Amino acid sequence: MHPNSIEKSYEPRHVEQRWYAFWENEKLFSAAEKNERPGYSIVIPPPNVTGVLHMGHALNNTLQDILCRYRRLCGDNVLWMPGTDHAGIATQNVVEKKLAAEGKTRHEVGREAFIDAVWKWREEYGNAIINQLKRLGASCDWDRERFTMDEGLSRAVRKVFVELYRQGLIYRGLYIINWCHRCFTALADLEVEHEEHQGNLYHIRYPYSGKDGGIVVATTRPETMLGDTAVAVHPDDERYADLEADSVVLPLMDRIIPIIRDPYVDTSFGTGGLKVTPAHDPNDFEIGSRHNLPAVKVIGDDGRMTEEAGPFAGMDRLACRQAVLKALEEQGLLVRVEPHSHAVGHCYRCGEVVEPNLSRQWFVRTKPLAEKAIAAVREGETRIIPENWSKTYYDWMENIRDWCISRQIWWGHQIPAWTCQACGELTVSEETPQRCEHCGAQELVQETDVLDTWFSSALWPFSTMGWPDRTPLLQTFYPTSCLVTGFDILFFWVARMMMMGIHFMGEVPFRDVYVHALVRDEDGKKMSKSTGNVIDPLTVIEAYGTDSFRFTLAAFAAQGRDIKMSEKRVEGYRHFINKLWNAARFSFMHMGEDAPEAPRQGLSLPDRWILTRLSAINAEVAAALDDYRFNEAAGTLYQFVWHEFCDWYLEAVKPDLYGKLGEERKQTSRSVLWHTLHDILVLLHPFVPFVTEELWHHLPGTQGSIMQAAFPKPEQARSAGINRREAEDAMALVVSVVTAVRTIRGEMNVNPSVALTIRLQTSDEETGAVLRRHGDRISHLARLDSLTVEPPGPRPRSAAVSVVEGVTVLVLLEGVIDFDREIQRLQKEIGKIDQELSGVQRKLANEGFLRKAPEKVVDGVRLRQENLAEKREKLNANLERIQAMDAV
């Protein structure tokens, strides 16, 4: 078997795993801690250990991989730092579910044993997503893989916690937080997803104490009334200005609570009376603290009513709502019920309705941190791309609220704070303290809460590189070059990394943040398990190959627009991969054993043209990738490879390659072919790593991996020494003439196998010379048996005509021509020209245009007018001739 004979179509499954193993074995993904090359670094957005690869990951990591592979080809020392996130709540839920299947709860198992079980679970399943990333071709430096619960990263977490605490940026306190009864933990504001809900607004009368009448308040959560400690009205509300009563009787509880005046109350809402429940509403909590109101917690952490709820104690909170309503109705205090749509918070992990709840939790004071993070973007130390996301970033950062970081779960970084059993004071320390730093007692009990998972991921860009140690890795790669992420975690993650990075490293964590879109289903709907519209990336990879899939993602990754994914699209790009494969296969048939020298002399027109185009495409792709315009880079390459290289170059040089034009031509075109294909493979490699690696090894004279090749540099352009203008103009002329002939062939229904005779008429000497020089090329491409170039003159009988670039193309169709059809064709063509011509003439008749438009534009329009008029005249002459002939 000839070494260059390869399969007729590309079979991804035969090569992908092999090459991935090869890259790993050769350590081609490894970054050097330090070397003379410029450093380029990206930290991966760590996927949850519980996760499986979904479309979002696939897009996210494909884009990162494209950047990393591109920078490596450019000669950079690239670090793509991989790892996974311990995903506290999500992982705990998974393992708890597993326990539940065995009929156990985590409380029965106990904290230590439970955590062991989670680690064991991770051993077993935690690598799934890593292996899936490898299937995607991700070129991460796997030897450096990190996990947010690793000892090193945990050390970073403790240090950050302690320092922030000492700086007064972490505090503990009793506040209203979001509580999920299902996950049994507090959540940060961000972790609550709001959903419009059709509920009811209940109007309830609170009778004045000792007087007739009362104040009507409105609420969507009537069960919380049991915890009301006041009724508020606006100080300026005239309806309540002369109120004699200063208190009301809280129905069902028979508690006397004060009427207070607070400007928070919106006089236009309902009756202007507001019930105040400090323990179960954030606003009420604020009002409560302004007026020194007690907070009565009636809903417990387990979702059941507390003892404070009196007769309702022990009821589920939703059942209690019904019971309260019924009781109120019986007492005639339920004045009105009206439908009301409002946003209800749900837990982002389990979907359960979240309750605002009074609770002692730990918080980060974010304002001071946010200020610097805002400034960093404003001053351009970090660029957010596309730029409009920075507005969203500012909006959120400027209105940031303190971040609740404690979680009442077990899986995570346990908060390094100890309470003294003797004096009750806190000792916060990186290492387990021996004694209380306040009273010296030794009875210390560690805080049982763990930290929000996002607390540790906020440190990711530097904790993964060895911080708090001053490692060479940090020296070389911090700040990282770019962060590639979806906008859904802009606040969760990016904003917090900015705050922590600046605070602890004194420098921003990344130079660029590239925010990509979401992958949706083909109808534009968000993919979700419950909708059942998810497309599994692995299934797609199995069916079409990784490269097709990656190229699809890149081709659709236009900035600021979501990607609608369907298998059909991927199939289309598989055709492209196959096209590339076959173009290479064809090329290999015409290559020797070695890499040929770069050709400099004796280049044919197609040779000069393709090298010119190659240089242009090279520059375009580099510019597009430098600007994160992935879709443009992919589109440019697609267009070039298929429609310039395959459709025109390869077709044009077939006579040369087959030796029909002599040995010298054969060698020259072979050489150009080799160099062009070589560069195409390198340019495409970041997008489609597997097929390019495979073809690279078939390309004669290459060594090692294509990953070690060099991305063509503009200053070493293949087109050096070539008159670009001449090559492009001449080729454009050839293409136009060939296309004109083909169009006539198609429209006149002449079989492609029939060789044609054409005559080209032009009055332009130079054009005539170019046509004569490349006549054979035209003949080959248009399937002609005869081509003559002549000055304008008499037209032959029975010829179909077309005019391109001032050249009249006469296709002789003796005995074949259908005059009616030709008349129709010409009339249609002339009609089109007339339409265009009238537009142009209208412009030229406009005095304002002539006076105010730039000269260049006016000249351009004039030239167009002349060309169109000339073309029209030529076509019309022919039309009249045929019509006259037809009449005879």
Add this chain to the structure above:
RNA sequence: GGGCGGAUAGCUCAGUUGGGAGAGCAUCGGCCUUACAAGCCGAGGGUCACAGGUUCAAGCCCUGUUCCGCCUACCA
């Protein structure tokens, strides 16, 4: 309530400083031309959401309207 984005060919979408409306897929016609039928050659198809405005000139800039997404928010 605030903010962001979208509306361009049958479908999915490009369109980078305002100057002759593009691609892929789909459709129609012709081809097994020795790399590829997962292919080749050709063709048809658009009031650039609507209404105004700026300009010699608007898919692009400005104003407003409609529809569709998304993010964010402490009106009970």
